[in-house]
Amino acid sequence: MMNKKSRARTRHRRAHWKVDVPVLVTCANTDCGLRTPPHAACRHCGMYRGRQVMPPA
Numbered sequence: 311m312m313n314k315k316s317r318a319r320t321r322h323r324r325a326h327w328k329v330d331v332p333v334l335v336t337c338a339n340t341d342c343g344l345r346t347p348p349h350a351a352c353r354h355c356g357m358y359r360g361r362q363v364m365p366p367a
């Protein structure tokens with residue numbers, strides 16, 4: 311049985327929500343060097359671990 315939560319309780323819980331910090335690393339491709347998520351192909355140049363895995367955007 312879920313009891314009705316007071317407004318204060320709800321707000322207190324939501325106060326602990328954090329916006330995810332965008333995790334970005336610099337692209338290993340020296341010609342690109344843009345910020346890209348780690349462990350994913352770079353969106354800008356399509357390179358991942360030194361290989362072209364996607365067509366460059």
Ligand SMILES: [Zn+2]
Pocket residue numbers: 337338339342343344346352353354355356357
């Ligand atoms: Zn790149």
